[in-house]
Amino acid sequence: MMQAFHIFRKDLRHLWPEFGVYVLLLLAYAVAAPEVRPGSGSPDSLVLISVRLLTYLIAIAFFVLIVRVIHEERLVGVEQFWITRPYRWSSLLIAKVIFIFTCVVLPFVVMQGWLLSQAGLGMLDSPSGMMRSLLMICLIVWLPFTLIAAITSTLSEAFMVLIGVLVVWVSLLLSLFRGEGLTMSPPFAFEVLAVFFAGLLSGVLIYQYAKRRTSRSRIALAVIAALFVLLLYGFANAHFGSPVRALIRSRYPVSSESSLRLVYLPGPVAYEDRNEDTHVPRGFVGITLPVRLEGLPADYKLHNTNVSFTVDAQGFRYVSPWRSATVGDGSLSFVVPQKVFDRVAIGDAHLHLEFLAEKLRPGASQVVSASDSFRVPGNGRCVLNHGVPVCQYAYWLPVPTRVKASDDHGTCGASNSTGSAYTTLRLIPAGTNVDPVIQQVLHLESTVCSGSQLTFSEYYPAGNFRLELDLPSVNLGQYKTR
Structure with missing residues (x-):
């Protein structure tokens, strides 16, 4: 451990200019950000631009500082001077972690605490929110930056890798994910994926420090990125339909309250319940059925309302994933893919609905x-x-x-x-x-x-529930809103 602290002191002595610039950026943001909040008067347009610019500069400072400290003892190649010293790889890794925590994370947390105090708030007002926010930044920003630094040899090379990753990532988002954000995720999906990928990324980083097999580490990092995109794409496009539906059903059991039910009201939807202003993603059609939820206490509210449906029409069958739904006084609104709607809206269809929500008391x-x-x-x-x-x-x-x-x-x-x-x-x-x-x-x-x-x-929260409604014959075409 003493060796790790000696390396940390050496890194701090070498990188104090970069660290000083990072701290100055945080100070500038801490001064400017409260000036653009409501109640602080009419902020100058220059201040607004400065706050946005400082946000990007802080992210760049994250990257530069992390890459520079990792490259103090580069892992790429076999001719680095530090290899001839009696450095243990574990001490070297611990030293870099201490530097990132002390010189990157800690000043950032202090700045956030200052911003909260300026708003009359405190970090302990929401400790769970603080921990989750910092963990997300660590998983999405700090840990990937550290890995990129570990598999590159220069700052320019690290920037090129980062730019390549961002270009590929944006391209995938634009080409693969188009409006499917309405699809419901299975329970604890964020927690499970966060732990899973944090473990994989940390494992690659430890392997690179222990073995310095850069080519294998790069391949492993690419495989992890591809796996993440595959899982994200699969969930967004409901390619894991049956397992996800089973997990969601286990989280939202069928309601045991006989008074709580969905009731179909044949006829047109009332004008005030049409939800014509609801956003409908491209490639989807909005449907508003005259369905009323009965049995919910008048002072209760609903949260996280979703619907899944199975439609059969003229030999065609479609089972939807769980997607967001809107409940009105006498209506239930959801979206249907345009291709599916074109197949089932030409006549009567058999529709089976499953509706789930969380009750709030x-x-x-x-x-x-x-x-x-x-x-x-x-x-x-x-x-x-x-x-x-x-x-x-x-x-x-x-x-x-x-x-x-x-x-x-x-x-x-x-x-x-x-x-x-x-x-x-x-x-x-x-x-x-x-x-x-x-x-x-x-x-x-x-x-x-x-x-x-x-x-x-x-x-x-007052419990989760799921309700089912079977409509043997319904014409979805007459309930199209957008």
């Missing part, structure tokens, strides 16, 4: 008096931006919240009218965003002033 409500800056449930803080509340949270907000304004609108002389809004205040972490402050604008029907009473009602 209301928790205790809390009344908050609005002001220029005020605390809200969920360890958040809101500011008034020209009569519109903008709520800020650290990394994420774990539960959705209904916000309702009272008739009394405070001291700004706004007209008396009641408005309410139910909004999901970011159920997922910010991911790889540099700024950890998550913002949600509360679009209420009336102006909120200093002194207005806002009621925050948090909703909590």
Whole structure:
């Protein structure tokens, strides 16, 4: 271990100029980012451009600093001077990990803590969100950068490899993934894939340090990248249909409540339930069926609503993956591939629907008096931006919240009218965003002033369920929305 610390001290002494530039970029971002948030006045366009530019410069600084420290003792080739020294590969790897953690990760975390404090928040307001966000950055940014550095010999070569990877990645996204993002992932897919690929990438890095077989490490890295694209493409295009459906069904069992059911209402869909403004991906057709969900308590809400269906028409059969669905008071909307719709919409078809969702029960409500800056449930803080509340949270907000304004609108002389809004205040972490402050604008029907009473009602998970509906004869053509 002492040898690892000696190597770390040597790296820090050699790379202090690069480290200093990285710290200056973080300081500049920490100063500029709060100036473009709502409630900070009208930000100058130059500041907005600077914040965006600094985001990219920080990513470049990540890459340069990581590559430079790895290349202090290059692993590519057999003529490096360090090989003749009594360096153990394990000590060398530990030294590089210590440097990356101390000089890359730690300053980044400190900067994020400063940004949160400027917003009146703290990193401990959401420890799970912080850990997940940092793990995503490590898996998507820091670990791949380290691997690229380990299989290259110069900074320019590392940049060329990075550019090649980005070009291939963008090309694959544009050619293979077109609107299939509505497909539902199986339970714990992110956690399983994150652990799996983090283990594979770490294994290749350890192998490269232990054996310095660069050609084999490059092949292994290419295979891992291809495997990742294959799995991503397979899930997005439902090529793993049966196993994924089985996993999802196990997570969402058939409801045991006899009162909870889907009811088909023959006839046209009511105008207010047509969902004609719903985004429909290219190559898909929007369908809105006159189906009503009955038996859900009036004060409950639904989250993560998805539908899978099987359609039979004139000898043609199609089984869909689980895709997002929208539930109205008397409607159920989802998308159907254009090619499938053209085959089944010419006449009556047999349609079997499976609908799943997560129930959310209301928790205790809390009344908050609005002001220029005020605390809200969920360890958040809101500011008034020209009569519109903008709520800020650290990394994420774990539960959705209904916000309702009272008739009394405070001291700004706004007209008396009641408005309410139910909004999901970011159920997922910010991911790889540099700024950890998550913002949600509360679009209420009336102006909120200093002194207005806002009621925050948090909703909590109350169980998953799945319902089935069988329609022996239905013409999907008459329910096309877009």
